[in-house]
Amino acid sequence: MGLIWCPVSNLFNLGRTLSLDHIQCHSSVALGTDSPLTAEGDLLDHIRFIARELQAQPALLYELVTTRAAHLLRLKRGEGSLRSGHVASFIAVRDRNRSPAETLTQISWEDIELVIESGRIVLSSMEMAARFPAELLEGLESIRINNIERLIRAPVQMMLRETFKGLGFWPDLSGRKLGPSLGPHTNPCRLLQPSDMPMPWCTAQQEKDQNIEAEPAEIAGLPEDCHGNVTSLVF
Structure with missing residues (x-):
C-alpha cells in the first residue's frame, strides 16, 4: 500500500495535513495534486508551497516526485532517476548554480525549457527548439500560455480552434490564458481578440457558409498584407 500526498488539498478541506516526520518515515509516499477545486495550481506550485509553508527540505521534496513516486507506482524501467540505460524522461531548466533538488523548489511552469x-521531446521553448534538428520537432505545435510561447506535442491548434468555436473566446486553464502562436510575421499587425469581433464566431461562420461576404471591421481596417495573418489567428 502507498499514499499520494496532496497537502494543499488537505489544508483546504481539513485545515491540517500529515506531518513531515510521518512523510519521512514512510517510503511509500509520493507527492501529488488534487482537484483544482481544492488545490489551486500545478505540481511545481505545490512543491514551492510545501517548501515555504511546511519548511520541507528540498531533498525530501525531490524524492517525493522522483524515486519515491516511481517506487510507489511500481515503475521498472528506471523512472525517477537519470542513469545510463534507463528510460529518458526528465525536464530541463536554466542552471541556477544550485542542486537539482534546490532548483525544483524555486521554479514554476514558466521556467520549463524542455520536457x-x-x-522524445514533448515540450520545448522556442530557444531550445532552435538548437534541435527539424526532425526532432516534427509533431510539435505552438501555443501561447500567458503570452509565453511553447511547442507542445499535441494537436493544440485544433483544440484551441474547437474551444474558440464553442466559447467565442480564448480559454483559461488554471488561471492561465491560452491562445494561438503569434507567428513570425504578425508583429506589425494587431492580434484580434474575441472581444474585438463584431459578432459571435458562430454567426460569422454561418454567414461565411452562406457565401455572405462579411469581414470583421477590425480586419477590414488593417493593411492588406496583414489580413492573412490575422484571419489565421481568428479561425
Whole structure:
C-alpha cells in the first residue's frame, strides 16, 4: 500500500495535513495534486508551497516526485532517476548554480525549457527548439500560455480552434490564458481578440457558409498584407 500526498488539498478541506516526520518515515509516499477545486495550481506550485509553508527540505521534496513516486507506482524501467540505460524522461531548466533538488523548489511552469518523455521531446521553448534538428520537432505545435510561447506535442491548434468555436473566446486553464502562436510575421499587425469581433464566431461562420461576404471591421481596417495573418489567428 502507498499514499499520494496532496497537502494543499488537505489544508483546504481539513485545515491540517500529515506531518513531515510521518512523510519521512514512510517510503511509500509520493507527492501529488488534487482537484483544482481544492488545490489551486500545478505540481511545481505545490512543491514551492510545501517548501515555504511546511519548511520541507528540498531533498525530501525531490524524492517525493522522483524515486519515491516511481517506487510507489511500481515503475521498472528506471523512472525517477537519470542513469545510463534507463528510460529518458526528465525536464530541463536554466542552471541556477544550485542542486537539482534546490532548483525544483524555486521554479514554476514558466521556467520549463524542455520536457523529454521516454526519449522524445514533448515540450520545448522556442530557444531550445532552435538548437534541435527539424526532425526532432516534427509533431510539435505552438501555443501561447500567458503570452509565453511553447511547442507542445499535441494537436493544440485544433483544440484551441474547437474551444474558440464553442466559447467565442480564448480559454483559461488554471488561471492561465491560452491562445494561438503569434507567428513570425504578425508583429506589425494587431492580434484580434474575441472581444474585438463584431459578432459571435458562430454567426460569422454561418454567414461565411452562406457565401455572405462579411469581414470583421477590425480586419477590414488593417493593411492588406496583414489580413492573412490575422484571419489565421481568428479561425
